Amino acid sequence: MSSITIRDVADYAGVSRATVSRVLNNNPAVDQALRVRVEDAVQALGYQPNRTARRLRAQSSNVIGLIISDIRNPYFLSIIQGVEDVAYAHQMSLILCNSDEDPTKEQMYLRVMEAEHVAGLIMVPSQSSEEQQLSRLKKIGIPVILLDRVADDFEVDAVKVDNERGALDAVRHLAALGYRRIAIITGPMHLTTGRERYAGYRSALEAAGLAYDEALVKIGNFKTESGYQLTRELLAMAQPPDAIFVSNNMMTLGTLRALREQGIHVPQEMALVGFDDMPWSGDLYSPLTVVSQPTYELGQEATNLLLRRLADPGLPFRTVILQTRLIVRESCGAKLRS
Amino acid sequence: MSSITIRDVADYAGVSRATVSRVLNNNPAVDQALRVRVEDAVQALGYQPNRTARRLRAQSSNVIGLIISDIRNPYFLSIIQGVEDVAYAHQMSLILCNSDEDPTKEQMYLRVMEAEHVAGLIMVPSQSSEEQQLSRLKKIGIPVILLDRVADDFEVDAVKVDNERGALDAVRHLAALGYRRIAIITGPMHLTTGRERYAGYRSALEAAGLAYDEALVKIGNFKTESGYQLTRELLAMAQPPDAIFVSNNMMTLGTLRALREQGIHVPQEMALVGFDDMPWSGDLYSPLTVVSQPTYELGQEATNLLLRRLADPGLPFRTVILQTRLIVRESCGAKLRS
DNA sequence: CTGAAAGCGCTTACAG
DNA sequence: CTGAAAGCGCTTACAG
Known part of the structure; x- marks a missing residue:
């Protein structure tokens, strides 16, 4: 030693x-x-x-806690890297925990963070309601930055993407290409991500003068399996959609699988736009047109927000909203017509 | 507070x-x-x-350090989850660091781990030589478990996969399907993963009675771009290969991209087997036949090894070797002939 | 079985 | 500008 x-x-x-x-x-x-x-x-x-001794005495710490909701989702890869890079640049280390969408586990990790006396915490809340989230956070005495799933009016610092706008871009793109029956597979309505992407879908429909058909709205849980199942339901309809907007990466993978199993060609027989880009989205069975989130920046921004909060605890709360970007590849059918 | x-x-x-x-x-x-x-x-x-106080006084800690070499590689996702799950089950938390293949950064994190007085450390060494690795480790007074890249005779506990056997399975499979000019894109020879997978390739060739042609051996750096470049070199040959074995997931993605760009159909015009499976490997442009590593178990096993070492520091060192599994999908062409 | 006391390795008023 | 001393919140011999 x-x-x-x-x-x-x-x-x-x-x-x-x-x-x-x-x-x-x-x-x-x-x-x-x-x-x-x-x-x-x-x-x-x-x-x-000895950092332990210093921390005990100085009542301050140079470690940042990061709690994410599902470590298996590649969405978090660049986010983690973004956090890690700016933490590293400021000589801070990271404790990473995975709540696994389990509020109990999340609660436990919140207590660990407190017991570890981390300087601050960045977290992607698990799939629970906002009130639950808030009440859980109220209990701990540590600065928290919320990431990804976050209502705009929370009494905390937060970083997110403009979900409604992103979804609107996607569906408008589809409408402009001439699709009339555009379905959506969205996430749980108690999560802002599910709700806001759905709102963007509705706005786009309206703007394009397309009828809203409730039968074309499917609500999943952001996991691959649910994308798969809901797509099958869509395909089994008497009058199936001619395009699908899927509101996260994992469900899009499920949709793609269902489509391929049924021998349906994308985009010739079904157009598809997903939310979230992945480094290999262009190498999939059908190269995916996608609403890309600036994930690395999301991680950086969250960490900056935390650093700022630590430097000046009195600052008013702030929500940083980053913009998405539509990446047009093949699954939407845009290239069919050019 | x-x-x-x-x-x-x-x-x-x-x-x-x-x-x-x-x-x-x-x-x-x-x-x-x-x-x-x-x-x-x-x-x-x-x-x-207060865990900080306890740690200082008891000179023992319930946090495990995890240093991985590249957080952007999805290969590590399940590994992290495996580590996290068993750590959680034993009431231990995780400090995750990303060395980013940078020996300097790795060295710095090693010092952080020491300063944080973590109970023990699990690490995937960065791309440096084994002697360098060893000497770096010797300097810290903390039990270390090496993961993934590790020579069998290291004087440390380690967990890895049977690389040679995995590669042998892949190439033998290709040979059995009738391919004669099988190329390999492997990793750096100073990493055991690169070396051992190459060795498996050679054994398989020999076993199948196929001639060894140095021109068919390409050495990359395990990144997408290198898979892409080396595949282009392979395709530019006067007499290109009829099959390629690529020895990690990222390079396989690069290979796939190069192939598609040149309009080469997989597997009709070129067979392909990769190393490492990913949840979406079956959804790629050509569903990938792949040597799958038990990544989740790798993470679990490493953590168990560490726990065992902490419980009894006097135990002799142990290297745990897990087996891989060949998953046959379409890119190898097996289904063409059935 | 229980408590008084020392001490883990630092930082920080407090004097000088 | 510098040092002696107290103390952060625990754990652990040591007595009893």
Whole structure:
């Protein structure tokens, strides 16, 4: 074990532990000569401050907690990297937890974060209602940044994407290509992501003068299996849709699978636009036209927000909304007509 | 902040802090009546022990460090989940770091882990030589479990997959289907994964009585771009291969892209087998035949190994080798002939 | 079985 | 500008 402590450094340098501590913390009120002696001692001994002791005493910490809702979803990959990169740049480390969409597990991790005295917390809430989320957060005494699923009027800092606008872009694109019966597979209505993407769908329909047909609205749970099932339901209709907008990456994978199983060609017999891009979305069975979220920036932004909050706890709450981008590949059929 | 300390609980229950501590740590030598009183007090106050203080005093911690080499590779998703699940089951939390294939960053995180006094460390070494890895590890005084890239004779605990056997299965499968000019795109030879998969390729060739042609061996860096480039080189040959074995998921994606760009049909004009499965491998442009690693189990096993090591530091080192599984889909052409 | 006391490795008023 | 001393919230020999 690295059992070299501040005391060893102090002895080696011939100063008090207080002075060593001051040098370590860049306290300007230290004589240059002493500073150099301490730095040499640190170097010579390979000393490394014990973060646990520092945290206990200083009542401050340089670790950030990150709780995400489903580690298996590649959506979170770049988000994690975004968080990690800016945390690293600020010399902070990360504790990552996976709530697995389980409010109980989430609650437990919230307590862990508290017990670990993390400086702050970034979290993607699990699939529970907003009131539940809020009440859970109220219980912990740590700055929290909410990510992805978040109502605009929450009393917390948050980062999200303009879901309604993204969905609107997607469906408008489909309408412009001439599709008339556009279905949506959206997420749970108690999640803002499910609700807002659905709202964008309705706006686009209206703007395009297309009739709203409730039979074309399917509500899934953002998992592959649910995309698969709901697509089968859509295909079994007497009058199936001619296009489908699927509101997240995992469900889109399920939709694609269902379509392929039934031998339905995309986009010739069914157009498809998904939400969320993945590095391999262009390499899928049908290269996916997609509403792309700036995931890396989402992670960066959340971390910046947290850093800002830590620096100045009195600031008013802020919600940062990032824009999506429509990436046109083949599944929407745009290239069929050109 | 949760400023309720062990002292508050002691006062409330009318016992000493030592007794509270004993109850908290399930020390059996506590009178039943006192135990109940303490538990009630904990309950009533909503007390939660400060982990930082405990860690400092007890010189032991319940956090596990996990350093992976590239958070953007979906390969690590299930691994992380495997680690997380068993850690969670044992009430341990995770610090996740991403070395990003950068030995300097890795070195820094190693120091962080040490400074954080994590109980132990699971790591996927970055792309450096084994000696470098070893010497870096020697410097830290924490139990380490190596994952994925690891020589069998390392003086550490390790978990890996039988790379040579996996590659052999893949190439033998190709040979059995009648392909004669089978190329390999492998990883860096200073990584065991690159080396061992290459060795499996050679064994399979030999077993099948196929000539070894150095021109058919390409060495990439496990990233998409390199798979793409090397595939183009392969296609530009006077006498291109009739099948390609690609030794990781990211490079396979690059290969697929290159093939599609050149309008080459898989498997009709070129057969393809990849290493690593992904949940969407069957939904790609050509559903991928693949050597699948038990990633979730890899993560579980690594964590179990660590737990075992923590429980008994004197145990001899152990390397756990898990088997791969060949998943036959369409890219290999097996279904063409049936 | 229980408590008083020391101490884990730091930081930070407080004097000087 | 510097050091002696107290203390962060726990755990753990040591007595009894």
